[in-house]
Each structure stands twice: as C-alpha cells, then as structure tokens.
Amino acid sequence: MRTLFIAFSIAALPAAAQLVRGEYPETRRSLEFHLNELASDAMGGRLPGTEQGDRAAKYIQTQFEEAGLEGLFDGEFTQLVNIPEKGILPEAGNYVNIGAVGIALRTAYWPHILSDNREVEGPLTWLGYATPSEVAKAKKGRIAVIVADIPAKKVKKLGKLASLTERIEAARRHGAQAIILLQPVNGSPKLDLLRRMRPIGMPVVTVHDLDACTNLKKKAKKSAKASIGVHVVPQTTTAPNVGAWVNRGAPETIVIGAHYDHVGWGAWGSRMPEAEGQVHNGADDNASGTSAMMELARKISHTPGFEHVNFAFLAFTGEESGLLGSREFVSRMPSKMGKVKAMVNLDMVGRLNRSDSLRVYGVHTALEFKEMLESIPAEGFYWDLRNEIFGRSDHAPFISAGIPAVFFFTGLHEDYHAPGDDIEKIDIDGLAEVVAKVDHFISLLGQASPLSVQTPNDAR
Numbered sequence: 001m002r003t004l005f006i007a008f009s010i011a012a013l014p015a016a017a018q019l020v021r022g023e024y025p026e027t028r029r030s031l032e033f034h035l036n037e038l039a040s041d042a043m044g045g046r047l048p049g050t051e052q053g054d055r056a057a058k059y060i061q062t063q064f065e066e067a068g069l070e071g072l073f074d075g076e077f078t079q080l081v082n083i084p085e086k087g088i089l090p091e092a093g094n095y096v097n098i099g100a101v102g103i104a105l106r107t108a109y110w111p112h113i114l115s116d117n118r119e120v121e122g123p124l125t126w127l128g129y130a131t132p133s134e135v136a137k138a139k140k141g142r143i144a145v146i147v148a149d150i151p152a153k154k155v156k157k158l159g160k161l162a163s164l165t166e167r168i169e170a171a172r173r174h175g176a177q178a179i180i181l182l183q184p185v186n187g188s189p190k191l192d193l194l195r196r197m198r199p200i201g202m203p204v205v206t207v208h209d210l211d212a213c214t215n216l217k218k219k220a221k222k223s224a225k226a227s228i229g230v231h232v233v234p235q236t237t238t239a240p241n242v243g244a245w246v247n248r249g250a251p252e253t254i255v256i257g258a259h260y261d262h263v264g265w266g267a268w269g270s271r272m273p274e275a276e277g278q279v280h281n282g283a284d285d286n287a288s289g290t291s292a293m294m295e296l297a298r299k300i301s302h303t304p305g306f307e308h309v310n311f312a313f314l315a316f317t318g319e320e321s322g323l324l325g326s327r328e329f330v331s332r333m334p335s336k337m338g339k340v341k342a343m344v345n346l347d348m349v350g351r352l353n354r355s356d357s358l359r360v361y362g363v364h365t366a367l368e369f370k371e372m373l374e375s376i377p378a379e380g381f382y383w384d385l386r387n388e389i390f391g392r393s394d395h396a397p398f399i400s401a402g403i404p405a406v407f408f409f410t411g412l413h414e415d416y417h418a419p420g421d422d423i424e425k426i427d428i429d430g431l432a433e434v435v436a437k438v439d440h441f442i443s444l445l446g447q448a449s450p451l452s453v454q455t456p457n458d459a460r
C-alpha cells in the first residue's frame, strides 16, 4: 500500500472463533512457495527499475504461463510503465546568493518539490509564516522569505490555510517571484524530495542551516538583494505491469489485481529512514496479495464453467510511487477484455490473525456487493465491510473510471513499510482463507447479472 502515516490501532472486536488451520493444503503450499520467492532477500524489496524488481516480474509471468494463462497485452505478458526516480542536482544552475555570499547546496539548502527550474534575482522580503494577513502586506516582485514550520496555535486558527503548500501558493498569488523557506535543523538533512517535482512556476528552496536561516531573516527584513537558481534534472525508469487472462471469449471481464512492487532498500518510502540499506521484503505489502492473486489465477484457469465472463489477473508495478501501474493500466486497457465488470484488489492480506477481521473497502461501488459478501460465510474471522473507498491502493483508478471495485485488506501493523515486514509474520492459514473467500466472491461476481454501478462522490 502506498505510504501512509497514521497511528496503528487494533479494532476492539470480540474474539472470533478460531480459524481452522491447514484447511486448504494445496493453496497453502502454493502461497508459501510464492511468498518464499517474492519476499526473499534476493528479490531486494522489488523496487521498480532494478534487476530485483525485474526478477519479480519474470517470476510472476512464469507462474501465469505455467498455469496456462494467455498474455493480456496482445499475447504479451507485460505493459511498461514510466516511473519517476530521484532527479539529478548538478552544481551548475543551483545557487542561493545573498548579496555576494553564497549558501551551500545540499549541506545548507535543497530545492523544494514545488520548485521550477528558473533563475531569479531581486530584493528579499520577510513574510514571517506567510499567513493570509502577512501575505496581504507583501511587496510584489520580490524573493519571499518564509518560516516553514508554523506553531500549533496558528494551525488551529488557520486550518487548511496553515499547510505549507497553501502558504507558498498564497505568497505566489501575491506576487512573490521566488520563495526561500527557512527550516532550521541541526546537521544536514537527507532529503528525497526530488522524485516527483510539482513545479509552481518559480524557484522554491528550503534552507536548513541554522546560521544561514538567522542571516536570511535579518537580510530579508532589510530588503537585501539576492539571487537564486534551481536546476533539477528529472529521471525516470520503466517497470512492467504483468498481466494474463483466462479468455473465455466473453464480452466482459473481471479484473483481479495486486501490486508486486515495494520500496526496495528503503532509500525512500520507508517508515524507518534509519533502516536504509536493509531489504524491505514487503511480505505482507504486497507479496501476500500478489501470491493470492497468482493462486486465484491458477485455480480459475483450471475451473470449467463461467463461459460468459473472462478473468484478467494483474500484478501492478509503481503502486508505492503513486498507483502508477494501475493508473497506466486503466488508461490503456486492452480492448479485447470488453467491458470490465468489476475489479478486485488484494493489498496486504497476510495478517488475518492480527485482528481476526477481513476488511473490504469500496463495498458501495456496486449495489450488489454488500449482499454478495455477506452471503459468504466467515469462519474464524469477521467481515469488516466498509463503504469508504480508501484511495491509497490500486482499486482507486478503476473506481475513478466508473468501474465497481473492492479492496481486500487485513489491516496495518507495526512492520508496515519497515524491514520487519517478513515472511515469518505472515498468517499463511489466514492468507489461504482469504484466497478461498475471494474465490467465492469472484464466482458470485461471475454468475451475477450486470452490476448496478454506484458513482461515489469520494472516488479519488
């Protein structure tokens, strides 16, 4: 699942009856096999654009082939997706000079994610926190100096307007031609903000050096002259979505998807920056969902019947970088699939024992989903059916495109986006149970008449 920073809490439900252990021996064996491959150290945390990420994609393709599935993309199994990587920051074109005195790139300041590649010179102006009243008094055409971190008291008063992005935008609207943010810290910060620049048409930098911050405040109050240049060279890599299908020649298709990428060695996307360099194996996130999806592909390809619907199986890349693989897939869906009847997303389904509940988001995206899910017996766990969409995984682009979709999830935990998300902590019997329930749900979907699509307001 895409990076999320929240406090973890375990739902206070009464204890469910014990799950029957070892109930699905064949499924269990397949799942264990896949997990041992995908979540191994040799897969290096499945970072897109790396040899290890490609190895994971090849493994998935081989499984599809061995299960007798057809490549989804005109017979091919892969669809390439562009994924932004950290930009390059050359010395040339990057500078902040106050009068004739320069501030050091990287050690004292970094370009901000909102910056454009531009060069600007002019007088500084002091905007404090750039609150609406401070911004209203700003002189136009100047380089605005703004304190980045705002006190809690002001946040309470300003609400949404207190966010740094809002304050930067406000300064821009009031005629600032460049922005210098002050965010003093001890030591030099390690930033990875250059992966996905969102330029707003002017240079924006963040100064972290304590002395430089103090000096800038003083000089800005005196309208000293300054010059500032930003030059970030964007970089991208490519990685494949892996897709296969059981083509029954039917006019509609059910899509079952799971992202296979994760955050590699934690250079970005980790909740524990101090753990950079350690493999973030992502056994739950999302070797669990990928393994379940591959097992469903094997089962369905061997199940006769369902002549009136096709099944497509997708292992998405670039989920952790912003649902890039699923967005790309939705924007270029193979026309042979016909109408997509529904999408089922499996992301982090390996810890059913954590709360004894299997959560499903997006239940209201088709009128029939709730009844279908409630008709499936929950043995040893509780259904936790939610109408919310929870937009941070691969079902979201499908919902935005008007396709009903549900997201199966066994909950967040302390190893989320950390090196401890290991195979030993996967509840393999629980995962086999999830596969059985999703299999049941898919068969209900396959038999159902056309679904009544609900267009949610909160689809993102």
Ligand SMILES: [Zn+2]
Pocket: 001, 002, 003, 285, 320, 417
């Ligand atoms: Zn994730």
